[in-house]
Amino acid sequence: MPSLDDLARAFAAVSAIELLAGLFVSVLVVMLIPDWRLSLAALAAQYFFVAILLSALIPLQIAAVRLIAGCLVAVMFFVTARRADARPRRQSQARARIQWSDEPARGVFWMNLPFRMVAFVLVILSVIALSGQFVLLSAPTPFWVIGLWLALGGLMTIALTRDALKLGMSLLFFTSGFGVIYLSIDNSLLIYALLVISDLVIALAVSHIATVPTQSEGRRRGEA
Amino acid sequence: MGLPLLLVTLTVSAVVVHVARYWRPFAFVASVGATIVLVWSVQNASIGKFDLLGLSFTFQPLSRDYMLAAMALSGALAIATSFGETRRTLGFLFWSWIVWLVALLVDDFVVGVFAWAAGLAVMVIAMEPRRMRRVGGAAYFLVLIIIASALLLLGHRFAQLYPLTPDQISLLETSILFLAWGLGLLLAMVPFMLWLGPMADETPLPIIAVLLGLGQPIGLWLLYELIGQYPRLNELSNLTTIFQVGGISAILVGGALCALERRAARLMSFAALLALGFVFMDLGRNSLEGITNAVLEMFARALGLTLMAASITVAREIENRLLNYVAIPVFILGAMMLAGIAPGIVLATRWNLLLELEATDMRLFYLAMLATAGVLIGAARFILSWLDQLGPQPDWEEEFVPPASIPDFQMPLLARARSSARRRVSDFFARMVESLPSPLRRVFGGVSREWRTAAGILLLIVLGGFVLYFNVTPASWYARALETTQQMTFLR
Numbered sequence: 001m002p003s004l005d006d007l008a009r010a011f012a013a014v015s016a017i018e019l020l021a022g023l024f025v026s027v028l029v030v031m032l033i034p035d036w037r038l039s040l041a042a043l044a045a046q047y048f049f050v051a052i053l054l055s056a057l058i059p060l061q062i063a064a065v066r067l068i069a070g071c072l073v074a075v076m077f078f079v080t081a082r083r084a085d086a087r088p089r090r091q092s093q094a095r096a097r098i099q100w101s102d103e104p105a106r107g108v109f110w111m112n113l114p115f116r117m118v119a120f121v122l123v124i125l126s127v128i129a130l131s132g133q134f135v136l137l138s139a140p141t142p143f144w145v146i147g148l149w150l151a152l153g154g155l156m157t158i159a160l161t162r163d164a165l166k167l168g169m170s171l172l173f174f175t176s177g178f179g180v181i182y183l184s185i186d187n188s189l190l191i192y193a194l195l196v197i198s199d200l201v202i203a204l205a206v207s208h209i210a211t212v213p214t215q216s217e218g219r220r221r222g223e224a
Numbered sequence: 225m226g227l228p229l230l231l232v233t234l235t236v237s238a239v240v241v242h243v244a245r246y247w248r249p250f251a252f253v254a255s256v257g258a259t260i261v262l263v264w265s266v267q268n269a270s271i272g273k274f275d276l277l278g279l280s281f282t283f284q285p286l287s288r289d290y291m292l293a294a295m296a297l298s299g300a301l302a303i304a305t306s307f308g309e310t311r312r313t314l315g316f317l318f319w320s321w322i323v324w325l326v327a328l329l330v331d332d333f334v335v336g337v338f339a340w341a342a343g344l345a346v347m348v349i350a351m352e353p354r355r356m357r358r359v360g361g362a363a364y365f366l367v368l369i370i371i372a373s374a375l376l377l378l379g380h381r382f383a384q385l386y387p388l389t390p391d392q393i394s395l396l397e398t399s400i401l402f403l404a405w406g407l408g409l410l411l412a413m414v415p416f417m418l419w420l421g422p423m424a425d426e427t428p429l430p431i432i433a434v435l436l437g438l439g440q441p442i443g444l445w446l447l448y449e450l451i452g453q454y455p456r457l458n459e460l461s462n463l464t465t466i467f468q469v470g471g472i473s474a475i476l477v478g479g480a481l482c483a484l485e486r487r488a489a490r491l492m493s494f495a496a497l498l499a500l501g502f503v504f505m506d507l508g509r510n511s512l513e514g515i516t517n518a519v520l521e522m523f524a525r526a527l528g529l530t531l532m533a534a535s536i537t538v539a540r541e542i543e544n545r546l547l548n549y550v551a552i553p554v555f556i557l558g559a560m561m562l563a564g565i566a567p568g569i570v571l572a573t574r575w576n577l578l579l580e581l582e583a584t585d586m587r588l589f590y591l592a593m594l595a596t597a598g599v600l601i602g603a604a605r606f607i608l609s610w611l612d613q614l615g616p617q618p619d620w621e622e623e624f625v626p627p628a629s630i631p632d633f634q635m636p637l638l639a640r641a642r643s644s645a646r647r648r649v650s651d652f653f654a655r656m657v658e659s660l661p662s663p664l665r666r667v668f669g670g671v672s673r674e675w676r677t678a679a680g681i682l683l684l685i686v687l688g689g690f691v692l693y694f695n696v697t698p699a700s701w702y703a704r705a706l707e708t709t710q711q712m713t714f715l716r
Contacts, residue, residue, distance in 0.1 A: 136378075137381065137382070137385065155371075158367055161359065162358055162359050163358070163359065164353070164358060164359050164363050167359050167363050167367070171366070171367060171370055174370065174371070174374075175370060175374075178374045182374075182377060182378070182381070185381060186381055186384075188334075190334065190335070191334060191377070194334070194335070194338045197338075197342075198338065198341070198342070198370070198373075201342055201345050202345070202366070202370065204349070205345050205348045205349055205366050206363075206366070208348070208349045209348070209351075209353055209359075209362055209363050209366070212352060212353060
């Protein structure tokens, strides 16, 4: 059974460059690639790298709690995505039999890939500009830059996506970025615990939104 | 009753109502029972301090009165929901109060913000997205909750650090910036109110009433708790100006949007925005009288939303002409409460503010009056479309004809167990009624057929009667609000 020492060795094996590259690629994947499996892998990787980063601020065993929460969130999203995926498949099979509808499947993003790449470059430029000009309450530069990167990447993906699950993943990127920034200016365990709990609540709410049956057709909520 | 016991009572009530929703009579009885138990529990809750995990929990007089009103109104909405065919959202009218109670009791801003946000996130689960797996009002509301909470936490951190540099107020100004931004997002201050419409489209009416009427003011409570800890936030910043500008813009935009709206959910949301504008204006006066008026305005706003939501919900679920004729005046009373023209204390507090506006800027006074007319126009248009739909309906509910039953072996195990239990209960009552003398049997038969209509009419009459009582006894309500407001930490 792996112990905390093993975890410490695994964390130590990741260099600073690898950590930065890992977080860079995580945001890149979630922002550019529509496939939910890859996005989920990027989310899990992000939790791993953020746990490594936070272990510089808080004790290792407490940082590992975020890793466990990340695993739970990933499992929740995996089950949700499988359930949500199964319904359209059944519906499309039914449609194929009845041949009533030829509505094309809608994409995960509002915009196509070139536009998303421009958005990605914009996020990079924003992080460079903001981290060069401002520092929030003397937060250490690496934490400030990484926090901004995750938060802005998450926000941009929220703006680009129309898929509830992708929105949930982006929201968790945002909370991770905010957590990194906030913990670097206020090393409070209470905040850390509440952030971990809020990640689970967000995952629960997003899973609900992604799987709940839609309102009855033709009658909008609130109409007379 | 101690505070931990109150929390346990609230949790148990929410669980019971949530579970009882599967069978309508149970849902109704559970909703009525939970309302009575919760109102009694809050009324008898101790105001002593309670410590847990290094945090202090206290029931201040104002927060206790607020909880009393919240439990009564949430209960009334739960009863109205229990008449419906789908009762999925029934438990959610109580779930959020478990964490919102923590937000009202705790003396720590950070925990309060997380508790408030958690309660709002629970409300998201009660929403019904319009498209499968697609983002809509519910998803965007969730995003707002998270972003606004982050901004509030940053604002709090800046306020915490201000005493380190007391001669410079830049930290204080930044704190106010983040706090106003975060609260502005969640309270739908102009221009952050764009989420209101899409959210309303995906939310059942009773949930909107609880969310906007009772959930939003908790944010203001947290802000004033923070001001109690750091009075400089109020003294050295332009918070009152922010309230006044936000208030007048909410009044104008809310009134204009109401005039253009016919959908009930959006109409309620925009009318609530207008009423919130007057609350902000009252808070912007930064005086005891202003805050007392704001408290009364908030209560009237919650009451108005409850009346509108309950009347529409009951009228939609029970097709009965008489019930509709009772529901329409109750709806009008709710709209008048939100517009601030219900004669009595609501009109007095609103007019007090309008006179002040008239003295300072006549144009703003006329614009505020126009905005009020916007709510009335929106309500009138909605009522006209409601009356249009009042086609031929049975005077009383038609006798229930059970649908062709599905054979038990085709049902899932849980549904089979539920169906069997329901059948046994029905058989038991049927046997009991059969053993009664004939006149009593006729009475029971009538009650079993018409109980929804009778209970719905009774609920609406009680709600309408309470609003009339509220309006004709202004002195006692004002004295109560003044007494509890005076005891707030930052005023002490």
